[in-house]
Amino acid sequence: MTTNELLPALKTLERSLGKKARSFKNIVKAGRTHLMDAVPVTLGQEFAGYETQIALARERIEAALIHVRQIPLGGTATGTGLNTHRQFAKKVRRELTKETGLKIDAPAHPFEAQGNRDSLVELSGALKVLAVSLTKIANDIALMGSGPRAGIGELFLPELQKGSSIMPGKVNPVIPEVVLQVAAQVIGNDTAITIGGMQGQFELNVRIPLIGRNLIQSIHLLTTSSTLFAEKCIDGIEPNRAGAAASAGSTLAVATALNGAIGYDKAAAIVKEATASGRPLRDVALAQGVDAKLYDETINLRVIAAGNEEV
Numbered sequence: 001m002t003t004n005e006l007l008p009a010l011k012t013l014e015r016s017l018g019k020k021a022r023s024f025k026n027i028v029k030a031g032r033t034h035l036m037d038a039v040p041v042t043l044g045q046e047f048a049g050y051e052t053q054i055a056l057a058r059e060r061i062e063a064a065l066i067h068v069r070q071i072p073l074g075g076t077a078t079g080t081g082l083n084t085h086r087q088f089a090k091k092v093r094r095e096l097t098k099e100t101g102l103k104i105d106a107p108a109h110p111f112e113a114q115g116n117r118d119s120l121v122e123l124s125g126a127l128k129v130l131a132v133s134l135t136k137i138a139n140d141i142a143l144m145g146s147g148p149r150a151g152i153g154e155l156f157l158p159e160l161q162k163g164s165s166i167m168p169g170k171v172n173p174v175i176p177e178v179v180l181q182v183a184a185q186v187i188g189n190d191t192a193i194t195i196g197g198m199q200g201q202f203e204l205n206v207r208i209p210l211i212g213r214n215l216i217q218s219i220h221l222l223t224t225s226s227t228l229f230a231e232k233c234i235d236g237i238e239p240n241r242a243g244a245a246a247s248a249g250s251t252l253a254v255a256t257a258l259n260g261a262i263g264y265d266k267a268a269a270i271v272k273e274a275t276a277s278g279r280p281l282r283d284v285a286l287a288q289g290v291d292a293k294l295y296d297e298t299i300n301l302r303v304i305a306a307g308n309e310e311v
Helices: 003-023 043-068 088-100 110-115 118-144 174-198 208-232 241-250 252-262 264-277 281-287 292-298 301-306
Strands: 028-033 036-042
Touching (some): 003 043, 003 208, 028 241, 028 301, 036 043, 036 252, 036 301, 043 118, 118 208, 174 208, 252 264, 252 281
Antiparallel strands (some): 028 036
């Protein structure tokens, strides 16, 4: 399995995330920073962020492949080309291009290309970034799907298998959990590849078996897990509209929108009182002198979530 299969798999995942971003664009929910309540966002904004994250990861891999295609040939023992035909490397690259369909290029300098494996380390680094991105996305989705009653409960994840032989009806986020384990393995593989890249002495790095084995495994794992994530999880996700609305309506951080009208200190005092008393934010704000019309016009969850976007 090669990057020729990984890149299309990532495009599939991008499309799946993009479809959900458009489908969820009007579903307002609580934002969260530091795992604490923050100003509202939309599910669509979050999924659009995930879509872009995967697109950028794919672009990093494509950029790294430019250097991977620069294959050192004809350097013989130390990179000087002693005892080889002057046209050997050029002709072999031409044949490789013809047979593989890949554009095989000459390296920038033969000694650079033979003495190290930086291009493969670079590619592994790009794969690690993808693994980091997948970890963030899979974690977010698993958390938003937690519940069904005692969790965050903003998403319904596809129910693929029974989650417990002890607790009836329990369903686990098995696909995000697969993705998280794949990402951990890829990050571990990158460490091995990095060490292999460090161990070239003078004119030759001979750690290709170590580097190649781990690189191929990373590509294979990321290809299969990205496809699985798209088809068995993302495509089947449905919003929990009631859960999203409840979280959006519960976050006291909406008081941030009042800052411009009443100032940060007064807004903070209102939030502090609402937190301590458990009373609705609106009741506390009005009791502390905020005009009801001003409050209702300012605390519009959809407008707050849109920020500088057009509603």
